[in-house]
Amino acid sequence: MLEFVNGHPNARLERRDFDASFGEKAFWSEFTYRRGREIFGEAEPADYVYQITEGAVRTFELLADGRRQIGAFHLPGDIFGIETGDTHRFTAEAIIDTTVWIANRRSLFEGADKNISAMKDVLKLITRNLHHAESHLMLLGRQTSLERVAAFLTKMDERLQSPTTMLLPMNRRDIADYLGLTLETVSRSLSMLEREGILSLPGHHRKEIVLHRRSKLARLGLLRLAP
Amino acid sequence: MLEFVNGHPNARLERRDFDASFGEKAFWSEFTYRRGREIFGEAEPADYVYQITEGAVRTFELLADGRRQIGAFHLPGDIFGIETGDTHRFTAEAIIDTTVWIANRRSLFEGADKNISAMKDVLKLITRNLHHAESHLMLLGRQTSLERVAAFLTKMDERLQSPTTMLLPMNRRDIADYLGLTLETVSRSLSMLEREGILSLPGHHRKEIVLHRRSKLARLGLLRLAP
DNA sequence: CGCGGAATTGAGGCTCATCAAGGAGTGTGG
């Protein structure tokens, strides 16, 4: 995969004023990954930074026996793959067909006078990741399965700007591996929430969710009024 | 508590070349907290940064019903309480009598030419916190109780520089709230490890631990060869 | 049409939590 990225085949390489967290012009190039494809692997050199324009990405860690913990889902607008060290500490995969803008890390951070503002941007992104991970600790360590699923749905609803029908890009196993559960438990929790009238699962492949009682769902998820 | 810190009673205020991550001189002052005392609370202004010289600190988050998730333990040498925002997102308490050096955040970060190096230091600290939190996600989401306890002991052993007898500052409940377990399960896991001959609990108040088979313990904890 | 992937649902089992009892150490007051 990495060789593939290095060469950027099929990528229109162009200078672009990219309206990202980075206030500087930099070399970005567009790239598309098919559903299920790896974007970068654990321990690979972290030479690129990614921003999603379309699609969804999971970043995760694997144990030798196959247990998987998804650390985060990334949606359009999100930047991922940023590291302060040399290598990635997670694997990233496209959940569905995904288009990203890729920037060479050096092109973003080099330049003497840019250092301050670039560093501020990095700090901001790393801090956001830290806050997300820290709030996930409470969920994984101390919340029940129903609370986890409710918190997840509330957060996704927020990130998707509370659409009438929310279309989840990830499958039940992804949700389970994110919440530290099994896919069956996630499925049962969703069915329970549907039975309670809090949501509906109208579609046939079950990735569409309509929330009926957002405030009740949020209360179930115990979400604090976070930033 | 905060008013107390603000005034720094009993604190010798002095200019000091402090051999910390911060390469700059700054105003630090020494302060001591008794066992169990709060150092700062959730949502309080994050005006100070702390470095432990003696003792141990837990940082944690509480739910309304009392469930507690400890995010980290801090030992001598560790810096904690650093935030990029205005307020703390965790509560910090002294686990045992603890002496810290406290620096006003402004005194560390102000000064035009210091900005780059100070920012680098902040980034380094935040990154360390991020890595710790991320690796804790796998532990909380996907590892068994025995694996969690083994991983915890291996890490503590490392941080205490593998002493012959490791003296844990925290009690079983603290360990449990850090690992997402109950204190009984932690106790049973320790007893099991002792029965297996991997460690001994020689003392009477059970905070002393002697590791006999570090490599086996590490294997049980599934620790990756982390940075 | 048949196959595989994804989700749901049920039955049963395992891990860990809960509840409870008791021991040992420590501190306090008589």
Place this chain on the structure above:
DNA sequence: CCACACTCCTTGATGAGCCTCAATTCCGCG
């Protein structure tokens, strides 16, 4: 000096919550 309370830990008994295994359905796709 002892009695008593309190904290911390261990251990046992029981049970709840979630996992595992399995069957079924529905869908998309070659």
